[in-house]
Amino acid sequence: MTIKKINFLFCCLCLLLSIETQAVIVNDVTGMTPVQVAAVVQPESTQQVAELIKQTSGSISIAGGKYSMGGQTAIQGALQIDTQKLNHVIAFNPEQKLLTIEAGASWCQVQELIDPYGLSVKIMQSYADFSIGGSLSVNVHGRYFGEGPIILSVEEFKIVLAHGSVVVASPT
Numbered sequence: 001m002t003i004k005k006i007n008f009l010f011c012c013l014c015l016l017l018s019i020e021t022q023a024v025i026v027n028d029v030t031g032m033t034p035v036q037v038a039a040v041v042q043p044e045s046t047q048q049v050a051e052l053i054k055q056t057s058g059s060i061s062i063a064g065g066k067y068s069m070g071g072q073t074a075i076q077g078a079l080q081i082d083t084q085k086l087n088h089v090i091a092f093n094p095e096q097k098l099l100t101i102e103a104g105a106s107w108c109q110v111q112e113l114i115d116p117y118g119l120s121v122k123i124m125q126s127y128a129d130f131s132i133g134g135s136l137s138v139n140v141h142g143r144y145f146g147e148g149p150i151i152l153s154v155e156e157f158k159i160v161l162a163h164g165s166v167v168v169a170s171p172t
């Protein structure tokens with residue numbers, strides 16, 4: 001067998017292992033809610049999310065930081081969209097105190113970005129490992145007084161609808 005063939009075989013094995021790893025039992029951070037899903041995908045852009053939704057006919061669940069405890073991030077036999085690679089900064093304007101970031105980013109990532117500018121997150125939970133999408137999805141609140149839920153600090157968000165179209169939602 002030539003080296004070329006060995007390399008080829010090795011790549012194929014890697015690929016098989018990686019597919020095998022994706023068709024697994026997923027869980028939330030507690031480890032108490034195992035769910036067998038059909039596959040896990042990690043899109044890296046809104047466009048990829050839209051394409052995935054268009055290509056999938058069955059149920060889809062979404063996983064952010066997976067800190068919700070009770071199976072909210074997985075459906076038996078369904079596709080799970082894991083947003084951890086959907087975490088790019090789209091735009092940041094420190095003067096306007098305005099950040100556009102993808103939904104899979106964590107508060108920790110945001111804090112590390114804005115701290116050098118003397119800024120902090122206006123409304124978030126008491127812990128920084130949650131994702132922005134997981135936080136917005138349940139409209140979280142903080143422990144401070146008078147600021148209200150996270151939606152009061154959101155100018156607009158981009159949402160991929162169930163048939164795959166992308167819409168920008170804002171108060172107007």
Ligand SMILES: Cc1cc2nc3c(=O)[nH]c(=O)nc-3n(C[C@H](O)[C@H](O)[C@H](O)COP(=O)(O)OP(=O)(O)OC[C@H]3O[C@@H](n4cnc5c(N)ncnc54)[C@H](O)[C@@H]3O)c2cc1C
Pocket residue numbers: 061062063064065066067068069072073083103104124125126127129130131132133134135137138139140141142143
């Ligand atoms: C230690 C601890 C402290 C907490 N403190 C607070 C607090 O101070 N205030 C408060 O309000 N809550 C608090 N919570 C609750 C926490 O804010 C929620 O559980 C939050 O949803 C967790 O975010 P996540 O990224 O882990 O979301 P996940 O658990 O991953 O997802 C939560 C829900 O949002 C959906 N989802 C995730 N990402 C997206 C997306 N991109 N688009 C659409 N849907 C999505 C999921 O399908 C799921 O239904 C706390 C929880 C813990 C464990």
